[in-house]
Each structure stands twice: as structure tokens, then as C-alpha cells.
Amino acid sequence: MGTKKWGGIGVGSVLGAALVFFGVPRLLAPKPVRHYPEGVDTLAEAVSNCRSSGLSGWELVAYAQHLVARKFGHYSTWHLWETSPRAFRNGRGNARRYNGALAMLLTEVGFDVVMVHAARVRQPERPWWSVGHTWLWVTHDGTRREVCARCLNNEPGKVDFEPLTRVQPERPWTGPAVEAALRPFVAAAVWRATLTGRPVPDWVYKAREDEVRPGGE
Secondary structure, eight states: OOOOHHHHHHHHHHHHHHHHHHHHHHHHHHOOOOGGGGOOHHHHHHHHHHHSSSOOOOHHHHHHHHHHHHHHOOEEEETSSSHHHHHOOOOHEOHHHHHHHHHHHHHHHHHEEEEEHHHEEEETTTEEEEEEEEEEEETTTTEEEEOOSSOOOBTTTOOOOOSOOOOOEEEEEHHHHHHHHHHHHHHHHHHHHHTTTOOTTTTEEEEEEHHHHHHTO
């Protein structure tokens, strides 16, 4: 058998293994669990809702921030193929999804928004552990404030994490590069959970209802 034929078989085997490794976790991914705060389903409806709220300035920013936080009932790195608008509708995603949706919403209602990223931040529920995070710089009337839809306690200018590394505006390649590096770890975690019968880790998928939904909603 020629070298080229062996090479073709080798490449095919690698591609097949990769398809199974990444494809099975995608097939096992949880279905959407949608929430409808203020009756909002899609990002376009959120824009209309904010425009008709009668609010302006930082009050409008806070309203939009809380609306997005309430919409995302699940944290997920399991669904990295979803865009921010789709993740908004499906109520699940990581920081780039919920803050990406918030950035689109605030831009549509007239604010100057920049998505920013730090390679390491410290979060209150895990003070011993540092992770990357994406959030927003929002400018209104010449004042810039940090905005993040991670939880309902956040307000414009008040976030529940501490950057440990330099904060930089996101470049077009930042998100795709970070998530490309993350995907194998997500797939491995899903496979491990599936084979052992244990739940996936919280950093892969977890309900956020207690964090983001007001009582009685």
C-alpha cells in the first residue's frame, strides 16, 4: 500500500475521531430553557422594550443590564456555537454571549459600547480561582462605566469581580481564539460526565435562576 494511501487513511481517522469527540457532546447538549422577563423573547423585542420603557441615561443602561441577566437562566460553555442573539433567546451562554447580547442591545438604543476582556479575574464565589472574563465599557455623557450582566446585583459602574490582569478591548480574534482553546476542555468534561454518570462541572453548564431571577418571576 502506497505512502499516500496510508496518509489518507491516517487523516481520515483523525478527522473521524475529532468528529466523534466534538460531535457527541453537541448532540448531548441540553435543550433551551427559556425565560420571558417583561414578555421579551428575542433581542429585537428587548430593543423595543427598552425604547418603550420611558427610561434614559444610566437608568436605561441598568434596565437593559438586568433584563439581559434575567433572560440568561443558565450559564453555559456547552453551547459555544450559538451567537449572542440566539443565546439570548435560548437563555444560556457564557460571558461573551450575555454581555455580547447586552452590547448589541445598548448599541441599538444609542450608547457607546466597547467589549473588553481580562485574561484573569477573581469572582466572589471562587476567590481562590481566577478565570478569563468579558464585559463592557459603556460611555454616556462623557462618563465611562463598567457594565456586566453576570448577576442582578451588578449596576453600571459596579461589578462583582476584580480584574487581576490588564483589561483590553476585545479584538475580532480574541473571542474565537479563546473559545477555540476552550472547546476541547468542554468536550472532555462532557465525555467524562457521560462515561461516569456524574453531572458536568458548573463551568460547563449550570442553572443561574437564584442569581438572576427576582423572586416570584
